[in-house]
Amino acid sequence: MEPLNMQTGHKLRHVSWLAVVVIVFAASGANCNQWVRSYTQPRTLPEAATVEQIVNTINSNTAKVQSLQANSATLSAGGAPMSLRADFALQTPRRLRLQASGPVAGGKELDLGSNDELFWLWLRSNPQPALFFCRHDQYAMSNARQIMPVEPSWLLEAVGLVHIDTSQPIEGPSSVGKQRVQIRSRQISTLGGLSKVTVINAWDGTVMEQHLYDPQGQLLATARNARYQRDPVSGANLPCSTDLEFPTAGLSLHLDVTSWLVNTIPPDNLALWIKPIYPGSPEVDLADPNLRFAVPGVPPSSAPVPAAGSAMPRR
Numbered sequence: 065m066e067p068l069n070m071q072t073g074h075k076l077r078h079v080s081w082l083a084v085v086v087i088v089f090a091a092s093g094a095n096c097n098q099w100v101r102s103y104t105q106p107r108t109l110p111e112a113a114t115v116e117q118i119v120n121t122i123n124s125n126t127a128k129v130q131s132l133q134a135n136s137a138t139l140s141a142g143g144a145p146m147s148l149r150a151d152f153a154l155q156t157p158r159r160l161r162l163q164a165s166g167p168v169a170g171g172k173e174l175d176l177g178s179n180d181e182l183f184w185l186w187l188r189s190n191p192q193p194a195l196f197f198c199r200h201d202q203y204a205m206s207n208a209r210q211i212m213p214v215e216p217s218w219l220l221e222a223v224g225l226v227h228i229d230t231s232q233p234i235e236g237p238s239s240v241g242k243q244r245v246q247i248r249s250r251q252i253s254t255l256g257g258l259s260k261v262t263v264i265n266a267w268d269g270t271v272m273e274q275h276l277y278d279p280q281g282q283l284l285a286t287a288r289n290a291r292y293q294r295d296p297v298s299g300a301n302l303p304c305s306t307d308l309e310f311p312t313a314g315l316s317l318h319l320d321v322t323s324w325l326v327n328t329i330p331p332d333n334l335a336l337w338i339k340p341i342y343p344g345s346p347e348v349d350l351a352d353p354n355l356r357f358a359v360p361g362v363p364p365s366s367a368p369v370p371a372a373g374s375a376m377p378r379r
Contacts, residue, residue, distance in 0.1 A: 108268040115237055115247060119228045121269030122262075126225045128300040131155040131329035137164075140318045148173065155329055156225060158200070158217045159337045176216060179337040183216045186342055193345040202351035204254040211350075213284050213310045214276065215254070222287040223321075224303045226262065226271045243267050255279065268292075270301050283311050295326040302326070 108121055137150040150164035164174040175186040184197040198208040203215055221227070228234065229251045236247035243266045251258050256279040263273035274287045289303035306319040329336070348355065 109266060111266075113237070113245075113266065113269075115234055118237055118245065118247060118264055118269060119230060119234065122226050122228055122264070122271060123230075125269070125300055126156075126227050128295075128298040129156065129225055129302075130327050130331070132223070132225070132302070133325040133328055134321050134323070135325070136322045138320055150174075153329060153336060154220055154223075154225075155331075155337070156220060158220075160216060160219060161336050175340060175342075177337065177339065178216050179339070182339065184339050185216075186340070186345060193342075194348045195340070195342055195345045196348050196350055197339060198350040201254060204256075206351040207355050208350040213312050218276070218285065221274065222285075222308060223306055223319075224271060224289055224292075224301070226274065228262070232257075237264070244272060258284075268301065270303075285310050293324065295324065298326050300326060 109117060113121075132152075132154050134150075134152045137152050138147050140147060148164040148166060150162055152160075152162050154160040158178055158180055160176075160178045162174065162176040163172055165171065166173050171188070173188050175184070177184050178200075182197050182199045184195060186195045196208075198206050200215065200217075203209065228247070228249050232250040232252070234247055234249045237245035238247075240246045240263060244263055245266050246261060246263050249260050249262065251260060258279070259277040259281070261273075261275040261277075262271060264270070265272055270292045271289055273289070274285075275283060276285045278284050286307075286309040288307040289305070290307075291304040292301045293304050294301050302321075302324050304321045306321075308317040308319065309315070
């Protein structure tokens with residue numbers, strides 16, 4: 065496939081920024097309708113749990129999951145009547161694949177994926193057909209940040225596979241309501257050091273909320289999880305309902321999961337994570353410095369400005 069021919073300063077005027085962001089984060093969950101939380105079970109966390117006990121409970125839960133699949137996913141977004149049906153798969157730490165179609169049968173509408181090296185996005189409805197991609201180590205300096213406030217791999221955390229970096233400072237816990245405690249932590253990313261506020265259920269250690277901030281203190285993303293389901297085989301607790309907010313995109317989403325398939329993807333199933341080819345859709349590298357986006361309300365720039373404190377990515 066030939067790359068898209070672009071001149072210096074060329075604008076992709078037909079890239080619908082809001083539509084891209086809406087669909088990028090569309091189907092990280094589906095609907096667990098029959099599960100009801102019960103506090104008759106023995107509690108996981110002791111009363112007045114220490115930060116070490118809380119972090120260990122969160123990380124131990126995530127460690128039980130190597131892969132997840134949701135074969136029927138739906139989305140409702142910020143008052144829009146549109147919904148998507150989707151198949152969603154992920155494998156820690158960075159692999160994910162979301163393929164979605166509209167409510168009426170008519171073929172694939174979206175392909176969002178991530179492997180160990182890069183992530184990609186294809187939209188059938190894009191007026192200028194293209195398969196957008198970007199290497200993970202180039203994300204911080206790329207135009208991808210204009211259409212994706214966080215890397216797609218953050219969806220792994222958003223749907224409950226939360227990992228608290230114990231090599232970084234952790235503050236708390238502090239009470240933030242009945243049966244809720246909060247910790248503050250840091251995580252290293254391609255954008256630099258991010259700050260995260262995590263709200264935990266003090267009874268069972270499940271993550272209720274996550275708020276992710278960039279190095280300048282700007283809120284990048286929020287995830288609120290509810291209606292947890294315990295997988296009977298792995299013992300992992302996974303949320304059935306997720307609300308996502310991306311303030312810089314002016315976007316809010318509600319996600320539901322019908323059922324999770326846990327640890328069913330073989331480690332050697334590499335075909336699932338290969339960047340696809342779509343005839344008629346040239347490949348566009350979002351890290352190309354000559355690529356310019358026409359984002360509504362934002363003056364175009366020839367190249368993104370790196371985040372303060374972030375290092376130049378290695379190529």
